[in-house]
Amino acid sequence: MTVLVVIEHDRGTLAPASLEALAAALRLDPHVEALTIGATADALAPELAAHGAAVVHQVHAAVLSDYGPEAWGEVVAQAVRVLRPTVVLACGTDRGNEVMAQAAARLDLPMVANCVEIDAATWTITRVRWGGSLLEQCTLSAATKLVTFAHHSHEATPSVAAGAVVSLVVELDPSLSRTVVTERVERTAGVTLATAPLVVGGGRAVGSAEGFAPLEALAARLGGVVGCSRAVTNNGWRNHTDQVGQTGTRIAPDLYIACGISGAIQHWVGAMASKQILAINTDPEANMVTKADYAVIGDLHTVVPAITAEIIRRNG
Numbered sequence: 001m002t003v004l005v006v007i008e009h010d011r012g013t014l015a016p017a018s019l020e021a022l023a024a025a026l027r028l029d030p031h032v033e034a035l036t037i038g039a040t041a042d043a044l045a046p047e048l049a050a051h052g053a054a055v056v057h058q059v060h061a062a063v064l065s066d067y068g069p070e071a072w073g074e075v076v077a078q079a080v081r082v083l084r085p086t087v088v089l090a091c092g093t094d095r096g097n098e099v100m101a102q103a104a105a106r107l108d109l110p111m112v113a114n115c116v117e118i119d120a121a122t123w124t125i126t127r128v129r130w131g132g133s134l135l136e137q138c139t140l141s142a143a144t145k146l147v148t149f150a151h152h153s154h155e156a157t158p159s160v161a162a163g164a165v166v167s168l169v170v171e172l173d174p175s176l177s178r179t180v181v182t183e184r185v186e187r188t189a190g191v192t193l194a195t196a197p198l199v200v201g202g203g204r205a206v207g208s209a210e211g212f213a214p215l216e217a218l219a220a221r222l223g224g225v226v227g228c229s230r231a232v233t234n235n236g237w238r239n240h241t242d243q244v245g246q247t248g249t250r251i252a253p254d255l256y257i258a259c260g261i262s263g264a265i266q267h268w269v270g271a272m273a274s275k276q277i278l279a280i281n282t283d284p285e286a287n288m289v290t291k292a293d294y295a296v297i298g299d300l301h302t303v304v305p306a307i308t309a310e311i312i313r314r315n316g
């Protein structure tokens, strides 16, 4: 068996999940090869060797100066045609899944995303669905198996291998650079939604972009940040960067104050790692209320300012 691991990086900064993919690959076969895309990744070879890559295939081309899903997908497709691996593994990150989907389409092969376990004897694969709330088993039958591994399903493990560097020649049409990263903007300074110790979340019931002012005031008083549900981002009241959930950010604060959020499964999977949850909702039967540690049944427009006022009264 030849296992090829597609290494994810951002202008030469290795995605930690790539080392997890190498660890997953080593469980399939002791001989693992890695594929790095773009000259900015050349310097990664020693680290990949230190995590089990016997061979590191490096690809250089003008269109690979920065990340672009079409060009990266085409590189993987050409690598499969030349190297004929039995399995190609990548991280189950947004980029990993995007690149492998591109490669699968170009190769007309099936691809299985977000695996946690592979039984290579039968090619029975366990994968994560619905943001982690469901494990599904499937079988994969294909000449070359394209698989991405869910983040955190394996631990990165040091495992010294030769790391022989080989140049892989590919032909890439300039039209493959239709989608390419051109700019990186720092999202937030200081505390982010993913790392905040306290999050005040607002849902559809907040009613408008301006309606978030009392939630901002409460979050500021408690040293937290504001998050929201997808109903809010769909309405354009807040940016997607504030969205909690399956298609947003997964949060793990000490306290999540969920205001006027029903607690739909897609929201819950992003909030369930919160250590304590306080739900403020008019519906005592709302999912968020039934799952919360504490609940206030009432109108958020009254309850949220009342909490802030009480904090001010007590603390000055």
Ligand SMILES: Cc1cc2nc3c(=O)[nH]c(=O)nc-3n(C[C@H](O)[C@H](O)[C@H](O)COP(=O)(O)OP(=O)(O)OC[C@H]3O[C@@H](n4cnc5c(N)ncnc54)[C@H](O)[C@@H]3O)c2cc1C
Residues within 6 Å of the ligand: 202, 203, 204, 205, 228, 229, 230, 231, 232, 243, 244, 245, 246, 247, 248, 259, 260, 261, 262, 263, 264, 265, 266, 267, 270, 280, 281, 282, 283, 286, 298, 299, 300, 301
């Ligand atoms: C593929 C897919 C991915 C998705 N990803 C996400 C995701 O990442 N994040 C996400 O959030 N959603 C996501 N969704 C959408 C999700 O299914 C829900 O539609 C959404 O979370 C509902 O948002 P909400 O709770 O704000 O609104 P609603 O479901 O409308 O709930 C509003 C809540 O406010 C309460 N309420 C009403 N008035 C008041 C008041 N005055 N005071 C207090 N409470 C009040 C109601 O009782 C209700 O519980 C996704 C959906 C799909 C299909």
